[in-house]
Amino acid sequence: MLWGRGVQISGYPIGSLRELVPCVAETDRADPDELFRAVERSPYAPMNVPRILGPAHPTRPRRARPVGDVANPVAFERSRRQLLREGLAGFGMLLAAPIVSGCGSRDIQFLSDVISNIPNLGSLQGPDANGLMLPPGFTSRVVARTNEPPVASSTYVWHRSPDGAAVFETSDGGWVYVSNAEVSGGRGGVGALQFAPDGHIVDAYPVLEGTSRNCAGGPTPWGTWLSCEETTSGEVYECDPLGLERSEVRPALGMFKHEAAAVDELTNIIYLTEDERDGCFYRFTPAGLRGDGRPDLTEGAMEVAEVVGGQTGPVVWHPLPFPTPHPNPFFDPTRKQVAASTPFNGGEGIYSFGDLLYFATKGDNRVWCYDMRNQEMTITYDAADFANPLLTGVDNVLISDAGDVLVAEDGGNLEIVAITAAGDVRPVVKIVGHNRSEVAGPAFDPSGTRLYFSSQRGQSGSSNGGMTFEVSGPWFI
Numbered sequence: 045m046l047w048g049r050g051v052q053i054s055g056y057p058i059g060s061l062r063e064l065v066p067c068v069a070e071t072d073r074a075d076p077d078e079l080f081r082a083v084e085r086s087p088y089a090p091m092n093v094p095r096i097l098g099p100a101h102p103t104r105p106r107r108a109r110p111v112g113d114v115a116n117p118v119a120f121e122r123s124r125r126q127l128l129r130e131g132l133a134g135f136g137m138l139l140a141a142p143i144v145s146g147c148g149s150r151d152i153q154f155l156s157d158v159i160s161n162i163p164n165l166g167s168l169q170g171p172d173a174n175g176l177m178l179p180p181g182f183t184s185r186v187v188a189r190t191n192e193p194p195v196a197s198s199t200y201v202w203h204r205s206p207d208g209a210a211v212f213e214t215s216d217g218g219w220v221y222v223s224n225a226e227v228s229g230g231r232g233g234v235g236a237l238q239f240a241p242d243g244h245i246v247d248a249y250p251v252l253e254g255t256s257r258n259c260a261g262g263p264t265p266w267g268t269w270l271s272c273e274e275t276t277s278g279e280v281y282e283c284d285p286l287g288l289e290r291s292e293v294r295p296a297l298g299m300f301k302h303e304a305a306a307v308d309e310l311t312n313i314i315y316l317t318e319d320e321r322d323g324c325f326y327r328f329t330p331a332g333l334r335g336d337g338r339p340d341l342t343e344g345a346m347e348v349a350e351v352v353g354g355q356t357g358p359v360v361w362h363p364l365p366f367p368t369p370h371p372n373p374f375f376d377p378t379r380k381q382v383a384a385s386t387p388f389n390g391g392e393g394i395y396s397f398g399d400l401l402y403f404a405t406k407g408d409n410r411v412w413c414y415d416m417r418n419q420e421m422t423i424t425y426d427a428a429d430f431a432n433p434l435l436t437g438v439d440n441v442l443i444s445d446a447g448d449v450l451v452a453e454d455g456g457n458l459e460i461v462a463i464t465a466a467g468d469v470r471p472v473v474k475i476v477g478h479n480r481s482e483v484a485g486p487a488f489d490p491s492g493t494r495l496y497f498s499s500q501r502g503q504s505g506s507s508n509g510g511m512t513f514e515v516s517g518p519w520f521i
Contacts (some may be wrong), residue, residue: 163468177475188202190507205507207223207485208393218241223236226258232257233271234283255281258274276370280297299378303318304441317392323379348364350362355386396443435461437454450462473497481500484499
């Protein structure tokens with residue numbers, strides 16, 4: 045489980061912290077060590093899955109030592125990743141623990157020691173050596189370029205058209221950045237950069253190959269990456285960020301022009317956006333658990349949303365009659381199967397934060413907010429409300445641990461623009477000289493000091509010009 049930078053309990057099938065640790069948090073605050081001991085006493089054993097994001101509890105460091113045939117670099121790298129996988133099993137704490145305010149309450153509270161520094165950042169400075177305009181006190185580096193090996197120890201070359209991405213923490217204090225390749229004709233997939241605890245790149249490798257137009261996707265609480273194909277018959281692939289397990293297609297999540305996915309960490313329900321002018325908003329409820337305790341994504345209920353009475357307001361969900369209509373010509377596309385469904389103009393990135401989901405629609409330059417508990421849809425940002433909007437070309441979405449909504453622009457000013465918790469809109473990064481590109485794949489490292497993202501087509505405007513950046517600085521106080 046992961047809420048913001050709070051308690052993270054990997055591998056537990058139960059969707060609610062209060063079910064794992066009943067009545068441990070009777071007040072507004074709970075001692076993280078008390079929570080840790082309570083979870084240790086829980087009858088639910090942790091599963092062998094990696095954790096997503098967040099530093100380990102400082103009093104319980106976990107270190108992995110390389111094993112295997114060091115004389116054979118390939119065997120060594122694989123065995124090292126295997127050890128990391130084993131070390132990722134279990135559970136850990138993050139630095140700022142969210143708690144249940146009372147037993148039986150469903151409200152997750154985020155503690156104030158995770159404070160955004162974005163409202164305090166100065167104006168963007170002139171372009172640096174990498175062509176990035178950054179706030180004062182921030183620095184950048186290029187960590188990968190398309191068709192070049194990111195690290196000398198690996199023969200893997202970085203993929204074309206890098207797109208949606210996420211960061212996963214490893215047991216040795218490092219992390220993995222996974223990135224989709226939005227390339228057609230079965231030449232897409234997912235690549236990964238593995239970082240050591242000090243931030244240097246130690247490995248690069250493929251996670252998924254042979255797919256098409258892998259646009260965005262989403263991380264899961266059980267530590268996998270959902271990679272979404274943006275084609276008419278597109279599907280969702282569940283991937284291992286460490287590249288040790290074979291990626292699996294998940295037809296039960298529907299067959300349509302997928303854009304992105306986000307998981308409700310209390311229920312394991314997966315929400316999905318569709319990149320069509322009249323695309324829909326979907327959700328998938330797994331039918332049960334696998335033998336290892338993870339949600340079984342091979343079967344479940346696929347539904348489509350109706351916003352009652354218009355574009356904002358109460359949401360009701362309708363069963364989708366035939367989630368996999370292709371290549372059968374007798375079935376309508378998913379977005380046409382339920383007459384009451386509400387269309388969204390070009391669904392883009394989606395991200396969950398506590399009880400809320402935020403997603404973007406590029407056709408009308410909006411950022412939406414869906415309350416998963418109250419089943420209510422609202423609009424967080426609408427470019428039409430501004431004479432000179434600071435945010436247009438909305439695409440990938442990332443929510444910071446402090447609740448900032450970061451939106452990457454496809455077009456616009458080629459910026460990453462933050463919508464702060466107070467509702468202010470301000471750019472935090474701008475790419476200069478990449479006029480035929482788009483910003484993609486924003487993701488923070490576990491410490492919250494490094495922000496990763498890509499210029500999908502770089503300065504050349506070609507799929508071979510992709511560049512992936514790291515921007516370091518005081519994102520949080």
